[in-house]
Amino acid sequence: MRILVFSVILVVGAVFADEHWWQHANFYQIYPRSFKDSNGDGIGDLLGVKEKVSYLKQELGLDAIWLSPIFKSPMADFGYDISDFRDIHEKFGTLADFDSLAQECKRQNLKLILDFVPNHSSDEHEYFKKSELKQDGYDDYYVWHPGKVLSNGTRVPPSNWVSVFRGSAWQWSETRKEYYLHQFLVKQPDLNYRSESIVNEMKDVLRFWLSRGVSGFRIDAVPYLFESEAVNNVYPDEELSGKTDDPDNPDYVVHTHTQNLEETFDMSFQWRKVLDDFKAEHGGDDLVLMLEAYTPLMNIIRLYGENGREGAQIPFNFEVLSNTFKDSTGKDFYDNIMRFWNVLPSGRFANWVLGNHDNKRVSTRLGVPRADLYNIALNTLPGIAVTYNGDELAMEDVYIPWSETVDPAACNSNPKDFMLYSRDPVRAPFQWDDSTSAGFSTNSKTWLPVSPYYKQNNYKLQKSAPRSHVKIFKSLVRLRKQRTLREGGFDMKLVDEDNIIVYKRELQGVSTIVVILNFHKSTRTVNLSKVFTGLPLEFEVITSSLQTNYVDGSILNRDVITLPADAAIVLEGTV
Numbered sequence: 026m027r028i029l030v031f032s033v034i035l036v037v038g039a040v041f042a043d044e045h046w047w048q049h050a051n052f053y054q055i056y057p058r059s060f061k062d063s064n065g066d067g068i069g070d071l072l073g074v075k076e077k078v079s080y081l082k083q084e085l086g087l088d089a090i091w092l093s094p095i096f097k098s099p100m101a102d103f104g105y106d107i108s109d110f111r112d113i114h115e116k117f118g119t120l121a122d123f124d125s126l127a128q129e130c131k132r133q134n135l136k137l138i139l140d141f142v143p144n145h146s147s148d149e150h151e152y153f154k155k156s157e158l159k160q161d162g163y164d165d166y167y168v169w170h171p172g173k174v175l176s177n178g179t180r181v182p183p184s185n186w187v188s189v190f191r192g193s194a195w196q197w198s199e200t201r202k203e204y205y206l207h208q209f210l211v212k213q214p215d216l217n218y219r220s221e222s223i224v225n226e227m228k229d230v231l232r233f234w235l236s237r238g239v240s241g242f243r244i245d246a247v248p249y250l251f252e253s254e255a256v257n258n259v260y261p262d263e264e265l266s267g268k269t270d271d272p273d274n275p276d277y278v279v280h281t282h283t284q285n286l287e288e289t290f291d292m293s294f295q296w297r298k299v300l301d302d303f304k305a306e307h308g309g310d311d312l313v314l315m316l317e318a319y320t321p322l323m324n325i326i327r328l329y330g331e332n333g334r335e336g337a338q339i340p341f342n343f344e345v346l347s348n349t350f351k352d353s354t355g356k357d358f359y360d361n362i363m364r365f366w367n368v369l370p371s372g373r374f375a376n377w378v379l380g381n382h383d384n385k386r387v388s389t390r391l392g393v394p395r396a397d398l399y400n401i402a403l404n405t406l407p408g409i410a411v412t413y414n415g416d417e418l419a420m421e422d423v424y425i426p427w428s429e430t431v432d433p434a435a436c437n438s439n440p441k442d443f444m445l446y447s448r449d450p451v452r453a454p455f456q457w458d459d460s461t462s463a464g465f466s467t468n469s470k471t472w473l474p475v476s477p478y479y480k481q482n483n484y485k486l487q488k489s490a491p492r493s494h495v496k497i498f499k500s501l502v503r504l505r506k507q508r509t510l511r512e513g514g515f516d517m518k519l520v521d522e523d524n525i526i527v528y529k530r531e532l533q534g535v536s537t538i539v540v541i542l543n544f545h546k547s548t549r550t551v552n553l554s555k556v557f558t559g560l561p562l563e564f565e566v567i568t569s570s571l572q573t574n575y576v577d578g579s580i581l582n583r584d585v586i587t588l589p590a591d592a593a594i595v596l597e598g599t600v
């Protein structure tokens with residue numbers, strides 16, 4: 026029996042009058058190498074993604090997908106080293122395949138967002154080859170310097186800057202007889218944003234893909250765009266952090282000259298303007314920017330825009346991702362949410378991110394028992410939800426031994442420590458079903474091994490099970506299309522030894538949604554009338570963690586709501 030006929034009949038997928046399509050959207054990150062292989066070569070591709078558009082849109086109910094890089098690349102950093110910003114890597118397909126994917130997305134009304142990697146190119150990009158040869162006009166496309174000559178005559182790098190992937194951020198070029206800067210791999214030379222030509226070329230790259238129908242970009246590695254300039258031809262050293270005595274470790278220095286420079290904010294605003302101008306000229310829906318910046322929260326807030334200039338609609342909020350762990354308490358999680366929420370400027374929209382291709386999976390990092398709890402939080406907090414592919418199934422990291430490790434972040438370390446750095450485990454193939462290679466590929470050999478446990482956890486199984494992680498995820502996405510989660514207020518409290526979070530999303534005259542997250546390692550009972558006043562007497566169960574016995578649609582008394590360890594529940598009531 027449903028008591029909420031009123032809200033249930035609201036049109037699913039409707040965008041309300043004054044809403045931007047993105048402001049309450051479900052975004053989903055696809056790692057194309059691992060999502061779906063359409064031609065049996067063991068590597069995921071664009072036509073594979075196209076096959077799954079109906080999974081994404083019709084089954085999950087998502088609004089938008091963003092694809093990790095699909096561009097031409099020697100794959101030193103699995104596509105984050107681009108050798109042609111305007112072409113598709115042959116393993117992923119062709120421009121025609123891209124167009125057909127874009128068309129399919131359009132047909133099913135799923136927005137398509139691409140990864141834009143502006144900080145660096147591949148050293149195999151023609152820009153770099155020309156710059157290395159000092160060809161006219163390309164000379165300053167990268168950051169070049171002859172280095173320092175010591176009193177004993179040896180030449181050393183221009184400064185002590187350290188790459189994110191270990192070792193000096195400067196590499197000697199025998200061809201040009203100068204060092205070039207690379208904040209990431211040697212094969213990822215930094216583009217020089219102090220060159221006007223580069224700034225213009227990269228804006229053209231944005232326009233190229235906008236013309237092919239994309240709805241925006243996720244921008245990679247934003248804090249690294251600019252570095253301090255040389256003064257009297259000398260680059261300033263960074264201060265030692267004192268955190269480690271390993272000079273190859275990026276933590277060896279404090280990155281005041283190589284990260285978060287003022288110019289970075291300005292450039293982000295310029296890119297937003299490219300999108301807004303494009304929309305003004307061509308019409309259509311809003312075009313969005315999602316920015317990847319692991320940077321202090323105040324910088325994230327600045328990236329929304331300032332002094333009348335618009336920035337990104339979605340500067341990724343990594344507060345929760347970076348500060349939540351397996352043993353996090355309710356108070357820890359509450360603090361992680363509030364730290365962001367409290368500083369969110371008015372008129373901006375919150376976004377919540379729990380996973381991506383650079384971090385351990387949610388289920389591995391935060392524990393399978395809490396997988397639903399975190400998906401529930403992600404989807405019921407106010408604003409935008411971003412999910413990494415496979416997290417809807419509570420997929421876990423796949424152990425990949427040193428011998429099969431391919432991620433440069435791990436390969437640049439050693440057989441003892443590589444697991445600390447390896448991003449391969451989070452990038453293993455998607456588990457579709459119980460057939461060969463989990464239905465990811467017809468090939469039994471895939472670029473990274475498939476989980477040995479795929480027969481116990483895959484989409485097909487979860488779809489046919491009476492209850493499953495993905496079914497919970499789908500209920501949440503469905504609920505987000507209704508008005509209460511979109512327009513309702515947000516009031517969050519910590520109860521029961523600060524280890525249970527209860528929050529209320531209330532929309533006058535429509536409904537009240539209450540979410541309870543139990544961080545205790547034991548079963549607990551919550552009396553909602555002691556947490557909030559004026560609540561409806563009864564609530565309908567919308568969804569709850571797998572380990573509960575609640576039946577969706579059943580009615581509960583607000584005074585006694587029992588939840589097992591690590592479980593969460595979403596309730597809806599009308600006054």
Ligand code: GLC
Nearest residue numbers: 102105142209245246317383
């Ligand atoms: C970003 C990407 C990461 C990549 C790096 C260099 O952090 O998410 O995967 O290795 O930038 O492009």
Ligand code: CA
Nearest residue numbers: 215249250251
């Ligand atoms: Ca840079």
